[in-house]
Amino acid sequence: MLGKFIIIMIVLGLPIALLYLVDGMLPINVPLYVSFYILVISSLSLIFSLFLVAIWTGERRLFASFTALTIFIGIVGICTAFSEGFNISGYEEMVLDFVRKISGSELAFLSFLSLHFPLLSFGIWKAGREIVFLRFRDLIVSVAVLIFSGIAIVVANLYSTTEPQIKELFNVMSFADILLIFLYTLLVQIYRETEARAYYLVILGFFSLKFLCDIAIVGSVTTAGIPVVFYALSHVNLFAGMVYLYTRDVRILTYQEIVEEKERVMELYKRVNELQEALSIINRMLRHDVKNKLQIILGYIEIYLAEKDEHYLEKAIQAVEETNQYLNKIRDLERAISTEKSILKPTNIREVVEKVLNFYQIPSNVQGNCYALADEAIYSVIDNIVNNAIKHGKTDRIDVKLSELDGECEIRIIDYGVGIPSEIKRKIFEEKFTLDPKSGSGLGLYVVRKVVERYGGRVWVEDTKPRGATFVLRLKARLQ
Template identity: 30%
Template sequence: MKLKLPGTRDAFRRGCEEVSDPLRLLVVTGSPDDAGLIRQALAEARLPAEPVEYGQLAEGLDALRHQPFDLVLLDPGGLGPSAIGEVRGVAPAIPLILLVSPESLDAAVRTLRRGADDYLIRGEITPESLICSIRHALVVKRLETMLDRVEHLRREPGGSGEGRGVAIGVADITAQRRTEERVRRRNIHLHVINEVVRTATSSAGTDELLAGILEKTRALLDFDGGGAYLVGHNHSTAELVAETGLPEGFSFRRRIVGLDTPPYDAVIGRGIPCFVEDYPRACPQDAGAGIQAFASIPVVAGKRVIGAVNLVSRGAHVFSPDEREVLTSIGREVGSAVERMRLHEQANFYLDLMTHDINNANTVAIGYAMLLAEDLKGPEKELARKIGAAVWQSAEIVRNISTIRRIMEEVPAPGPVGLDPAVRCAIDLFPGADIHYTPQERWVAADDLLPAVFINLIGNAVKFGGPDVSVRIDVREEDGTVMVSVEDTGPGIPDAEKSLVFEKFRKGGRKSGKGLGLYIVRTLIERYGGKVRVEDRIPGRPECGAVFRFSLRGCPPVTGRAG
């Protein structure tokens, strides 16, 4: 019996250009929008296809048992965690494409590693992406089917000459199949590394960074637990700084390890990864821990090894060359992220120290300038006042930079804050200014940076309005929203500049400053979910002063707190 098989290039071309007329697609999803998206994309792609839709998994499985289908599109999220396995159990040879949401992409990648053929992301389904995914899945399954037929015929009794022809076909198909599989694994590994990098860049501190990366790596690559070590200042030991899923008494759960002990003498000492696929035999002291496989990856920053990431599996695990490569890459990404975090924390430490000392010096200098201004007269008194104003400007710059640092580094978490204490805190910083404010018991959604809004608005009015400026602060409530206005009798803001005053580094007039105050005001108000604008105090007469109006979300009063 002769068996004639096409070359892989021919098979791929036919898979892309010849589809059944029409293709029968089984769409099983709990989302009514999915079927519409698939139909629309198929129509735009002009692909001859007949989608058959079911909203229940049981209905879809029954259809698979009794009807012919070329491909299955499945929503695993809306049908339960067992849906993929049940579909594979009924129709193992039919290509399976997952319909996933962006937030469930990690789960989709784990599923691909267990046998799904491809996935499509909701909201990103286009005619091109749909037809590409369908063709990819069909070609892979066609090649697999051919290979199975060849293997079956090769095992049948027959002439040896037939077998030689079959063997040639097997090599050709296997090469294509391996290429497809390598591309798929490479895409999965790139996704894993991208997710690790994303986790690293969103972390607030070193401990959080390592815990997040460890958990992300463990979940995406199907490990059961792991730990992260960083080298100590003595360079002779490493400390366990993050761990998850490690059993009690496990050797690699020790808080402090020596760098002269295996495997750390190689992993950290020489930067050589360690992979153990038969852990009970390699480490009999942990025989009761239930660990079957173990990996220890060097954490590399530049040319230095600064730690190790350990991963364990309770099931049999073979570390393929691709997986070893991706784990080694993760070790480098972890090292770079830790080094950046350390430099950031070190810079913040010195910045905090410098800010503290400068503030102390400014406070003392402002106090002496005020004393001199009280005792002196004439030109000397004016000189003392200017000295005090210059030091105040220095304090303002330091205060604004500190506020911007917190805005950039902290995640907004507005909670109930007393408005009255925030206003009073700002007024106390301008003892000589003419400020009118009637205290009101209002609570708003904000945080402890709220006083900076009033400090910058009052300071802006005093700076541009001079010693005779008058400032008024009014507060009222409208349907759960607290409306605040801060008006002054200064020179006002020309209409052409009103839309620009909240921009960073925007300065008005000839006054000194860094142009950060009003930028901070807008940033904080928007951080709290409100809006701010500037108007003329007297409509149509900008020379008569300005009024800044902003909104804050009101909160119920909180008892037992002073704000």
């Protein structure tokens, strides 16, 4: 797309270059040729800008409107200056005659001066909206450009031989150019990481070339009609830039919209990571939890085969049914996390704990109750802690105390087994950490931590007096 901009600049700028190449070879009236060329380019820019006003909406229409107004005012100034015609044919004489006509006509000078105001107003309005997002480095770059431009004006005045009245008028226009260059450099810096900067680069290019035209006049650099060339190229730049913006179809965004879009993308990225983590948890639940339950079922069947006690066969059948229910819970969890947002709802923790404990043939006691924001994975959390206490902690009893503290549901799962050494209490929640590689996978308590973290809760382990371990979970209580 940038290639189109360059091609348009070359094609439309070629007539000016050809004028120098064929100098003296063809009977061309230079002032008439240049004035006609500038009017054609300006008119093309105006027509195309009005076309964009008609098809664009929002801030883009506002931008095109102010640009069209700027071009129109410039055309009025050009027509006023050219209205009396030219009685000379040389490049330098043409420039001097042109600037005298501008300085001698109040309407022409006011037109060239006032063409700064539409885009100056737009730039101030736009910068004012984004002032809270202005970074120090953006301001530094813009101030540096301002200082450099100011130095250029000072140098131009030092070596100037231009008539005082003309120099004074074009100094005023040069300062107006500088103000716009500073303003649009600031906007380019603010939006430098977005495509929207293209809008401000187009205007920055226009006024930069116009500034070169004005200080060339101030500095008496009129050889080969250089000021007029810069002015013509400023309009070529403007037309090429508007075509580029149209073909690119770039939106003008506020910085607030950019920040919000960035936050939305970051939230989406976070959500994807959460889904990946949740799906990973489901996978571990299937491979770890179900495996434990199958071992329990196998144990019942082995006892039944050895003792022919129908009681253990009934236990095995019951365990199969409960395992099937557990798989259904995993399915429900998968459905929940596959939606846009994981569904956490007030859950009766006492009911969850009692259902899990009923699966195990071990004395237990549940005290109190509380409701926590959770989903079906809470069953896996309680089951993994209880299974760990029985299988690795060798406890012969489990007590559970439930209470609501400071807007949180506290779950204390107490066992009276071998306990957990202090030096590994933080490690037990890490993935694949286990004290018994032969019988443990190191996934159970890791799943506990990841699910609790997804709930926005906490989990840790304490000592049970005189022996054993107490797992403490703090989950967000139900909404009031």
